[in-house]
Amino acid sequence: MIQPRPRTIPEATVARLAVYLRVLTSLADGGRTTVSSGELASAAGVNPAGLRKDLSHLGSCGVRGVGYDVRALRERISRVLGAERSRACVLVGIGNLGTALADYAGFGSRGFRFVGLFDASPSRVGQVIGNLAVRPMTDLEATVTATDASIGVIATPADVAQQVCDRLAAAGVRSILNFAPVTLAVPEGVDVRPVDLSVELQVLAFLGQQRAVPAEEVTA
Amino acid sequence: MIQPRPRTIPEATVARLAVYLRVLTSLADGGRTTVSSGELASAAGVNPAGLRKDLSHLGSCGVRGVGYDVRALRERISRVLGAERSRACVLVGIGNLGTALADYAGFGSRGFRFVGLFDASPSRVGQVIGNLAVRPMTDLEATVTATDASIGVIATPADVAQQVCDRLAAAGVRSILNFAPVTLAVPEGVDVRPVDLSVELQVLAFLGQQRAVPAEEVTA
DNA sequence: ACGACTTTGTTCGCGCGTTCACAAGCGGCT
DNA sequence: AGCCGCTTGTGAACGCGCGAACAAAGTCGT
Numbered sequence: 105m106i107q108p109r110p111r112t113i114p115e116a117t118v119a120r121l122a123v124y125l126r127v128l129t130s131l132a133d134g135g136r137t138t139v140s141s142g143e144l145a146s147a148a149g150v151n152p153a154g155l156r157k158d159l160s161h162l163g164s165c166g167v168r169g170v171g172y173d174v175r176a177l178r179e180r181i182s183r184v185l186g187a188e189r190s191r192a193c194v195l196v197g198i199g200n201l202g203t204a205l206a207d208y209a210g211f212g213s214r215g216f217r218f219v220g221l222f223d224a225s226p227s228r229v230g231q232v233i234g235n236l237a238v239r240p241m242t243d244l245e246a247t248v249t250a251t252d253a254s255i256g257v258i259a260t261p262a263d264v265a266q267q268v269c270d271r272l273a274a275a276g277v278r279s280i281l282n283f284a285p286v287t288l289a290v291p292e293g294v295d296v297r298p299v300d301l302s303v304e305l306q307v308l309a310f311l312g313q314q315r316a317v318p319a320e321e322v323t324a
Numbered sequence: 325m326i327q328p329r330p331r332t333i334p335e336a337t338v339a340r341l342a343v344y345l346r347v348l349t350s351l352a353d354g355g356r357t358t359v360s361s362g363e364l365a366s367a368a369g370v371n372p373a374g375l376r377k378d379l380s381h382l383g384s385c386g387v388r389g390v391g392y393d394v395r396a397l398r399e400r401i402s403r404v405l406g407a408e409r410s411r412a413c414v415l416v417g418i419g420n421l422g423t424a425l426a427d428y429a430g431f432g433s434r435g436f437r438f439v440g441l442f443d444a445s446p447s448r449v450g451q452v453i454g455n456l457a458v459r460p461m462t463d464l465e466a467t468v469t470a471t472d473a474s475i476g477v478i479a480t481p482a483d484v485a486q487q488v489c490d491r492l493a494a495a496g497v498r499s500i501l502n503f504a505p506v507t508l509a510v511p512e513g514v515d516v517r518p519v520d521l522s523v524e525l526q527v528l529a530f531l532g533q534q535r536a537v538p539a540e541e542v543t544a
Numbered sequence: 545a546c547g548a549c550t551t552t553g554t555t556c557g558c559g560c561g562t563t564c565a566c567a568a569g570c571g572g573c574t
Numbered sequence: 575a576g577c578c579g580c581t582t583g584t585g586a587a588c589g590c591g592c593g594a595a596c597a598a599a600g601t602c603g604t
Contacts, residue, residue: 116591118530122523126505140551149507153593160553168552168599185526186533193525200427204420210505210522216529254532255525279532281524285346285430287369293535297528299519302430303342304501305413305475306405308517309436310338312474312499313406315513336561360581373563380583388582389570545604552599563588573578 113184117158121181123148124155128178129213140171187215192253194277196268197260198223198231198238201283205259206233216255220247224264248275257281258288269296333404337378341401343368344375345434348398360391407435412473414440414497416488417480418448418458421503425479426453436475440467444484468495477501478508489516 113121127147131139141159145152159165159177162184166172182188193216195206205211206221221238223229231238239247247253256272258265258280265284272280273294280296282288288296333341347367351359361379365372379385379397382404386392402408413436415426425431426441441458443449451458459467467473476492478485478500485504492500493514500516502508508516 113530113534114591115527115531119523119527122526123507123520125526126520126522127507130506142551147507149509151593153595154591156551156553157592164553166552167601169550169601171551185530187526187529191529200420200424204424205521207420208521211525214522214526216522216525255529257525278535279528281528286350287343287347287367289369295528295531295535297524299521299524300343300346301425301428301519302346302434302436303339304517304519305431305436305477306342306345306407306434307335307339308499308501308515309407309411309475310333310405311335311515314333315498315515334561362581371563373565374561376581376583377562384583386582387570388568389572389580391581548601548603550599550601553597555594555596557592557594559590559592561588561590564586566585567583569580569582571578571580574576 113161117161118185120148120150120155120158121162121185123150124158125178125181125185125187125214128174128181132174132178136174138171138173139177141166144172182215189215191216191255192219192251193217193255193257194220194222194244194248194251194253194272195257195259196222196241196244196272197258197284198228198233199259199261202259203233205257206236219251219253220244222247224260244271245275248272248277253277255279255281257283259283262286333381337381338405340368340370340375340378341405343370344378345398345401345405345407348394348401349433352394352398356394358391358393361386364392402435409435411436411475412439412471413437413475413477414442414464414468414471414473414492415477415479416442416461416464416492417478417504418443418451418453419479419481422479423453425477426456439471439473440464442467444480464491465495468492468497473497475499475501477503479503482506 141156142152145155162180165177165180195202195218198221206218218236221233221236222241222244223238224241228238229240256277258268260268262284265286266288269280269288273290278294282296282298285300285302290296361376362372365375382400385397385400415422415438418441426438438456441456442461442464443458444461448458449460476497478488480488482504485506486508489500489508493510498514502516502518505520505522510516
């Protein structure tokens with residue numbers, strides 16, 4: 105009875121689990137103690153059957169005829185995602201976006217804590233955000249090593265993102281969240297998750313325009 | 325010769341097309357005139373065959389034995405995505421994140437222009453970002469109507485995001501990019517694209533942790 | 545205590561997206 | 575002009591994720 109579950113959870117499911125976790129926390133704050141899959145699915149914007157399948161990946165935790173215990177489910181998802189252990193993150197590029205990220209309280213409650221903020225501009229160095237002072241780029245490697253940070257966030261201009269990425273990877277960071285509008289090249293064993301705001305907007309715009317034209321198609 | 329192509333492009337392909345567009349622009353700026361699929365795929369971080377299939381959705385545009393003409397391909401993708409026409413966007417919530425979005429020059433070059441910045445806080449109203457002044461929330465509907473804005477960006481705190489969303493939808497906005505960590509409910513015909521930074525971080529952290537444990541699995 | 549209702553957990557079938565592999569086509573060289 | 579090598583475009587197989595339908599199970603009412 106060592107490994108009752110397959111150990112592999114689809115990436116799409118993981119992303120949804122994080123959403124469920126958010127919704128469950130909100131429900132718990134509202135005083136709810138149990139939820140049905142239908143209700144939770146509606147709150148998360150997904151299909152009820154899919155939600156149950158997602159939850160089945162982490163073993164049975166619901167009660168038939170009743171639903172899920174909000175607190176217990178939250179606890180279990182939190183454990184599976186590893187959100188209970190605090191993860192050290194470093195953030196490079198303290199512009200408006202970097203400041204927003206450093207300031208965002210939502211990270212702390214999800215198990216992420218910034219242990220270093222870095223910027224190349226001397227005018228930014230020394231500035232305090234949250235309860236952390238911005239440090240010069242020269243301190244990057246030492247901080248990563250000292251804090252054993254496993255996650256790096258890149259919020260720099262595009263033209264320096266690759267070299268920042270190289271330094272992070274060389275320092276031992278294995279996971280990188282990249283907000284710069286470039287595709288990063290990384291060595292084997294490091295994964296990058298790109299978040300490109302222009303891409304998001306363009307997809308959105310395209311879907312909107314595609315939804316608008318079918319009238320023309322009918323005329324053909 | 326009315327509709328030589330199927331008219332429907334998979335959403336995943338659209339997202340990648342936006343990336344190709346970015347890479348092509350970068351290549352054009354570097355003076356390149358032609359690229360092979362392999363080269364472009366490597367620069368975009370995807371499989372060469374997949375890239376060719378993606379490109380095939382918009383008709384043949386490459387030359388066999390040579391590759392793709394950088395400028396022509398860029399032009400065609402740009403046209404398909406509708407990036408040539410300027411789209412009016414409104415942005416609600418001018419905190420650090422909102423300021424970062426309003427300031428980001430990359431949107432303009434991709435066919436998006438902000439026509440209104442809104443914030444509930446009187447202290448923010450009047451502040452000028454880019455070349456636009458922040459306006460009070462009361463002006464929201466009038467601005468959307470007057471500019472025929474089709475895209476709304478929500479960068480507000482979570483607790484007001486839903487009501488902002490409702491107002492945008494009621495005013496005629498059909499596409500919404502949501503940075504607030506909540507799942508928005510929208511009427512039929514409106515689509516929302518959520519960008520939740522906590523979710524991104526959690527997925528990244530989970531993949532990293534999942535990659536770290538298989539050693540334990542070997543012992544079993 | 546028994547029956548019926550509610551809700552979970554799972555299994556099946558479908559459609560999509562991705563990947564590999566091959567044929568067609570074009571340029572360059574002789 | 576003809577051949578060769580390179581690259582595109584497409585067809586087919588594979589795998590995965592998604593959605594719907596069914597059986598198990600537990601609770602509430604009588």
